[in-house]
Amino acid sequence: MIKKVLLSLPALIIFSNSVMASDSNQLLQACPTQIVYSYSLADRYTAYSTDQFDFSSIDTLVLSVTYRNDSPNTLELDSQPQVWTHQDNDQNELHWPSSNFTYEPPIVNPGQEFTVKGVVNMNTVVINDNIVTIRPQVHGGMWFGDVETYAPVVGYEFICL
DSSP: OOHHHHHHHHHHHHHTOOEOOOOSSSBBBBSSOOOOEEEEEEEEEEEEOOOOGGGGGGGGGEEEEEEOOOSSOOOEOOOOEEEEEESSSSTTTOOOOOEEEEEESSOOOTTOOOEEEEEEEEGSSSSTTOEEEEEETTTBBBSSSOOHSSEEEEEEEEEEE
């Protein structure tokens, strides 16, 4: 019996920073590791989401995502991005956490890169959620119906506090 306990201790230590997803046997990391295109509409993506992670392990998510304006238009980024949380896939109920984001630069010419930087207060989200989604907004609160074509992601960074 002692050997079994000792052999299982390293596994407990290794996985102590992970949580099981509610709907599956998948382990969730403490911080997101990637941004993916999400919210498909007519085979085109309309938003950007993190991979699944354990919301309960952090208080604040600092998020920086860099995009390239591949549209023929100059973008005037003067509306707060939409930021929401949800669970497992984009078919579930959405929740709107407290967040604050800025754009750099706020005016983006065709071919130019721009960055959305900000924080999400993870204490204001539903504990069962495990994905953060972001959708930048141009003047008038609109965004592309095909983000992969017109505003592809060129880089991102996450800091979990």
